[in-house]
Amino acid sequence: MKRRSFFKKGAQGALAAGLLPITGSVAAQNLETGETKLIHFNASKASKTDPKRRKTLEFDVAVIGAGMAGISAAVSAARNGARVVLVQDRPVLGGNASSEMRVTVNGVQGLKNKHKVERETGIVEELLLENWHYNPQASYHVWDHVLYNYVVREKNITLLMNTSAMDVVMNGNTIKSVICWQTTTETIFTINANMICDCSGDGLVAASSGAEFRMGREGKDEFNESYAPDKPDGWVMGDCIMMITKDMGKPVPFYAPDYAIPFDGEKAETTGHRKIKQVKEGFWWVEVGSDVDIIGERDEIRHKLMAYFYGVWDYVKNSGKHPEADNVVLDWIGSIPGRRESRRFIGDFILTQNDMLSLRHFEDAVAFGGWSLDEHNPGGIEDLSQPASFFHSRFSNIYEVPFRCLYSKNIENLLFAGRNVSVSHIALSSTRIIGTCSMMGQAIGTAAAMCSKKGIKPRGLYKKHINELQEQLLRDDSFFPNRPANDPKNKASKANLIFASSTTSGDVKNLLDGVSRDEVDKIHHWQSDGLNAEIQLEWEDSQTLTSVEMKFDTNLQRKINMHKNPTKHEDQPMEIPKELIKHFSVEARVKGKWIVVGDVKNNLTRLVKVKFDAVETTAVRVRLKETYGEPNVKMFEIRCY
Structure with a gap:
């Protein structure tokens, strides 16, 4: 039979005769109308009548939005033991910082003190350091994939890309489910989770749940903010490309x-x-x-x-x-606008201009900021009679962000991080910076994991377990001022003796003082005299250990951002900081003999957690062998668990 004649028979001939395969798809054409219909022989009856696919997924924590705040929230929740889904409505991660918008991952800079820069640590720093390892060419498209690799290697994270959160199912004042639509697979996901983290910026999930929010500018009278307008209005800072x-x-x-x-x-x-x-x-x-x-x-x-x-x-x-x-x-x-402001959800506390400028101390601090109060001109480019930004005030030092700004006042299992948190319009002009948003994301991810594990809500965590949350954040290399770490589980703090083979700066005892960076005019480090230096801890009684955790130097008073403008890279490294440790080993003394329990090569992180099978030991020794270029090794902390 000729090929043309065969296909003319269509469904009447060839299909009826059973000449086609019984699996896969074929196109059958109606010779009278010319209409073509796809026939899928393995398709279920349901899929023939309804092309939409439907799946229900169960998680401990759902993070909506995978900008830098959402990535930080998802990774921190996953590392703290939660089963996490990360929902992103774009084909790349990073939000405003992605290749689609290319906003620099700025953080605290321009301080009115000798440091000037006070870089954020934790997850956001890990990402910036990895970027220079994988992406020394400063490509934004490669940066997208650095972020992707960082997320997908976390075994507790399920990543849903090209997926938009559309609605919620409520159970009283609790979000029971988030309904999502994935465009690439034509799938409707019903996501059930104990805790919901809205890091999407505009906050559709939070708003759909009935969470209280504000949009626009408060007047001077409400919070006594000198930079606020005389009367409240609906203006929000604009989008840009x-x-x-x-x-x-x-x-x-x-x-x-x-x-x-x-x-x-x-x-x-x-x-x-x-x-x-x-x-x-x-x-x-x-x-x-x-x-x-x-x-x-x-x-x-x-x-x-x-x-x-x-x-x-x-x-x-x-x-x-x-x-x-x-x-x-x-x-x-850019074809997608980068957004600065829309909804700001109301928590148990609203952070304001005066809280920040006075460097107010909060017992529930979980993050810090310090970018200038940088309010943009109402009108944007449509009002050339005023400056584009007012840059109201720089800060004398970093300010604290309390946990009560990061969970909803009226929706019991809702947290948020990014530009949608509980702050005034003027306060947002500083807190919206990506580095600050990322620290808030790490805080709520850790909090969400703890809430899910304990079976409590964020307000309950604040009231009864805020110290535990702070200790975990500090252990994981976050930072906030006026709150030294004091983890009772850290056995290094109970060592009877700590000493080093050499010292050129600081004191080895500083590694146990609970502060993981140098503050203005306050040293919290120890620095060796040359490489192949050693640190040793001794206990009178035998200790059971499974990990040794250390924080090394990456020069937190220097920028490590990736910029669109190559000239901006001239005053900062486009590589792993030379100060960072590259190769070291950890030894434990077991029955009088030293055994190697960890050997770390080509290290890329400031915080290094060396884990090993349990040993009974009376001493731990760290041998510091190589940096990325500096002749001495600087450390800020050592912990043992």
């Missing part, structure tokens, strides 16, 4: 798209409010906000941002005012 350029080595013309909005660059530059300082990357001030509904207006805002951006670039290229741009072309322009 970014760009990256490259130099072609010869003049290249630029032709603006039809929808570009002309930019009055002469007015903007004359006033200094939108001065073109460089043409390599940016411009963050191409910003559009809203005083009505920035979420509902997002697509309109996206179009406006693209139109305004191309108007700015048309001015740069064609006004004749910037000859340095003659050879420069656009290499990448």
Whole structure:
């Protein structure tokens, strides 16, 4: 039979005769109408009538949103023993920091003290260090995959990409389920979880649950904030898109798209409010906000941002005012706006401008911040009469973020981290920075795991177990000031003797003082004199140990961010910090003989947990063999469990 004749028989001939395989799919064509219908021989009856797939999943903790706050929450919850699902509505991780938006993972900098920079530690630092190991070329697309590798290797995390949380099922004031839609697999997921962490920014899950929230600016009277407007209004800081350029080595013309909005660059530059300082990357001030509904207006805002951006670039290229741009072309322009502000959910405490500027101490502190009070101009690029940002105030030191800002006032099993936490509008102008958001994410992930394990709610954790939460965060290399670690389970603190083979700075006893970084004018480190140095702890009574945990130096007073503009890398390393330990071993004295219980090579982290089978020992010795380039080794903490 000829091939053409065979297919003409279609369902009437070949299918009826059973000549086609009994598995897989075929297309059968109706010769009268020309309609083609897919026939799947292995499909269930249900899938023939309803193409949507439905799955119900059970977890201890559900994290909605996989920006840097969500990643930190999911990983910390997983490492603390919880079964975690991480739901991300995009094909890449990282949120505003991903290749889709390319916002720098900034943290505390610009402090009015000798440190100036006070880098965040814990999960966010691990990610930045790994990035320079895997991605010294500073590629944002590779960065996406560094984040992906970091998440998927955690055995307790189930990652759902391209998945949007759409709704919730409530049981009174508790979220019972989150309903999600995965576009790539046409699957509806019903996610049941004990604890819900909304790290999505806009917070649809939290809002759908009925969690109380605010949008807009408080007036001066409510919190006595000097930088607040006289009267409350609905304005929120705007969205923006970014760009990256490259130099072609010869003049290249630029032709603006039809929808570009002309930019009055002469007015903007004359006033200094939108001065073109460089043409390599940016411009963050191409910003559009809203005083009505920035979420509902997002697509309109996206179009406006693209139109305004191309108007700015048309001015740069064609006004004749910037000859340095003659050879420069656009290499990448964002299509998804990066958002600064929308809903702020209400917790048991609202952090305000005055709490932060006074460096108020909180007994439930779980994170810190210190980026300037950086409120953007109401109107954004549509108001060239005012500066793009007011930069109201810099901080004299880092401020504390209390746990009560990170869980819902009225929904019992809901936590949040990122730009949607319980702060005033003015306070948000600092807390929204990605490094700070990441620390809050690590705090709520750890808290969620503890709540699930103990069968309690976040408010109960605050009232009865806040010390335990703080101790776990400090053990896992988070930090907050005015709260030294004092873990009763740490056997190193009970050692009868600690000594080192050499010292050039600090004191080896500082490794037990509970503070894992140097503070302004307060040393908390020990530093060796050369490599192949040793630290030893001795106990009079035998100890059963299964791990030794150490915190080493990565120079927390220096930036290690990845930037879009290559010139910004000139004053910071694009590699693993030279100060970091690279190779060391851990030994335990068992029945009078030293045995190696751990040998770490090519280390990439500040916090190193060396785990081993249980040993009975009266002494532990750490042999420090190699750094990434520094001649001495600096440490901040040693613990034994």
